[in-house]
Amino acid sequence: MRLIFLGPPGAGKGTQAKLLTERFGIPQLSTGDMLRAAVAEESDVGKRAKAVMDAGQLVSDEIVNEIVSDRIDAPDCANGFILDGYPRTVPQAVALGQMLEGKGLKLDAVIELKVDEAALLRRIENRVAETLAAGGKVRSDDNPESVKKRLVEYREKTAPLSQHYAETGELKTLDGMAPVETVTRQINEILASAAAEA
Template sequence: MRLILLGPPGAGKGTQAQRLVQKHGIPQLSTGDMLRAAVKAGTEVGKRAQAIMDSGQLVSDEVVNQIVSERVDEPDARKGFILDGYPRTVAQAEALTRMLASKGQKLDAVIELKVDESALLERMQKRVNETHAAGGQVRADDNPEAFKKRLDEYRRKTAPLSQYYAGTGELRTIDGMADVDAVTGKIEEVLRAYAE
C-alpha cells in the first residue's frame, strides 16, 4: 500500500499516519527524516543535500526526489509506505508518478483530510496544551503566528496538489473535522476499496 495524506497543518495527518503504520506495518516517510538520514549516512545525495543546506539554500526538488526514490527502495518500504510532507508541489507530484512508474509501482491512494481552517488554530492550541500537560516538547512552530505562515504556505504551494490528484482520479476526500476514530474508519474504507 503506497499512499499520500494531504491536508493543511493541524489536519491530523500525523495522527492518522501513525495509526496506519501500526495497523499495516508500513513506514511513514517524512521528507525531513529522509533528508537527515541521507546526510547522516553520507550517501552521495546526502552529501549534496548537506552542501546545499550548509549554504543556507533550500534543497532542490531534484535532490528531494532522489532521496525519496532511494528511500522507497529500502526493505521496510517494499510492502508500501505513507508519504508525509512529500510531494509539496505539483512538480514533485509529477516526478513521484514518473519515479514510481520506473520502479513498476503506483500510488494506491491519495487521501485529503478536509478541514475548517478557522478551527485549525483552536486545534493547534489544544495540541500545545495537551503536549504541555503531558510534559512533552512543543514544536517550535506551534504558535499562532508561525501556524498562520505555515497555513499560507500550504495554500500557495501544496493545496494545488488536490486539483492535480483529482485530475488523475487518485484523490479521495475525507472530513478531517470528524472524530479521530471516525477519520481512521473512513481512511480504512478508502483503502479497502483500493484493495478490491
C-alpha cells in the same frame, strides 16, 4: 499499500499515519527524516544535499526526488509506505508518478484531510493549553501565529497538488475535523476499495 497524505498543519495526518504504520507494518516517510538520513549515511545524493544545505540554500527537487527514490527502494518499503510532506509541488508529484512507474509501482490513494481553519486554530490553542497544564513542553511552531503562517503557505504551495491528484483521479477527500475514529474508518474504507480494485 502506497499512500500520500495531504492536508494543512494540525489536520491529523501524523495521527492517522501512525495508526496505519502500526496496522500495515509500513514506514511513514517524511522529507526531513529522509534528507537527514541520506546526509548521515553520506550517500552520493546525501553529500550533494549536505553541500547545498551547508551553503544555506534549499535542496532542489532533483535531489529530493532522488532521495525519495532511494528510500522507497529500501527493504522496509517492500509492502508500501506513507509519504508525508512529499510531494510538496506539482512538479514533484509528476516526478513521483514517473519514478513509481519506472519501478513498476503505483499509488493506492492520495488522501486529503480538509479542515475548517478557524476550528483548527482553536484545536491548536486547546492542545497548547492542555500540554502546558500537564507540565509539558510546547513545540516552537505549535502556536496560533505560526500555524496561521503555515496555513497560508500550505494554501499557496500545496493546494495545487489537490487539483493535480483530483485530475488524475487518485484524490480522496475526508473531513479532518471529524473524530479520529471516524477518519480512521473512512481511510480504511478507501484502502479496502483500492485493494479490491488492484
